[in-house]
Amino acid sequence: MEVISTHNQLLKNIETFEKYLKDKQYDREKTLKLIKRGACFVVYKANGEIKFAPSRFLGYKNNSLKLHTNSVVKDGRITNPAISKILNETLFFYEELEQKFLKYCKTLGIEPDNKKRKYWNSIAKLRLEIPDYSVSEGSLYLKTHLAKERNRFVVALAKANFKNEHGKLFCEACKENHLEKYGKDYEGCIEAHHMLPVSKMKEGHKTKAKDFVMLCANCHRIVHRKNPWLTTIEEIRKIVQKTKRG
Numbered sequence: 001m002e003v004i005s006t007h008n009q010l011l012k013n014i015e016t017f018e019k020y021l022k023d024k025q026y027d028r029e030k031t032l033k034l035i036k037r038g039a040c041f042v043v044y045k046a047n048g049e050i051k052f053a054p055s056r057f058l059g060y061k062n063n064s065l066k067l068h069t070n071s072v073v074k075d076g077r078i079t080n081p082a083i084s085k086i087l088n089e090t091l092f093f094y095e096e097l098e099q100k101f102l103k104y105c106k107t108l109g110i111e112p113d114n115k116k117r118k119y120w121n122s123i124a125k126l127r128l129e130i131p132d133y134s135v136s137e138g139s140l141y142l143k144t145h146l147a148k149e150r151n152r153f154v155v156a157l158a159k160a161n162f163k164n165e166h167g168k169l170f171c172e173a174c175k176e177n178h179l180e181k182y183g184k185d186y187e188g189c190i191e192a193h194h195m196l197p198v199s200k201m202k203e204g205h206k207t208k209a210k211d212f213v214m215l216c217a218n219c220h221r222i223v224h225r226k227n228p229w230l231t232t233i234e235e236i237r238k239i240v241q242k243t244k245r246g
């Protein structure tokens with residue numbers, strides 16, 4: 001595998017890495033393992049959030065999970081100098097970045113290996129705006145997902161059913177009593193999130209009102225950013241709590 005030599009090649013790999021984090025369960029889990037086990041990290045900012053990606057993935061040109069898994073040679077002694085050269089930064093242990101890394105792992109729901117880690121302090125040099133929903137493999141699913149959430153008829157029905165059952169609209173993830181805080185207008189901030197597992201997404205599946213959960217705008221945003229593939233309200237609650245605590 002060829003080692004990267006330009007800033008753009010590095011950015012491209014970060015984008016690929018980000019895509020995996022937002023992809024289906026399987027790719028995401030593999031990617032989380034890479035973060036968990038990593039020793040040398042490139043620090044970047046994606047959509048305003050500070051993130052970390054391991055050098056052994058980023059160091060090879062046009063890398064992918066498939067290439068990465070199949071390749072035998074993944075040598076930090078080759079990739080690290082290449083990245084240092086591109087970033088014009090040395091690899092170093094920064095206590096501050098280590099703390100940020102641990103926090104990042106918490107939001108991802110992983111416990112990193114107990115080892116010495118080093119970082120390129122490259123936040124200022126690597127700022128990315130990554131479109132939330134345009135990931136290749138998952139894109140069809142996400143497109144349908146968003147389309148369903150914009151389908152006014154089903155959404156209105158889902159909300160009406162929910163209101164019938166519970167007497168009011170509220171966020172099923174944070175359960176905060178926004179209604180008391182903000183008054184009646186608040187109900188307008190409750191959004192219907194579509195939660196049908198990808199495995200059940202067959203062509204021609206009729207969207208039903210019960211495929212939706214009710215989320216406040218905050219929680220809905222968190223879920224779409226972190227992982228739109230969650231299939232139970234418990235998983236959604238977990239990720240919302242982690243993010244809010246983090």
Ligand SMILES: [Zn+2]
Nearest residue numbers: 171174216219
């Ligand atoms: Zn909420």
Ligand SMILES: [Zn+2]
Nearest residue numbers: 149192193194
């Ligand atoms: Zn949604």
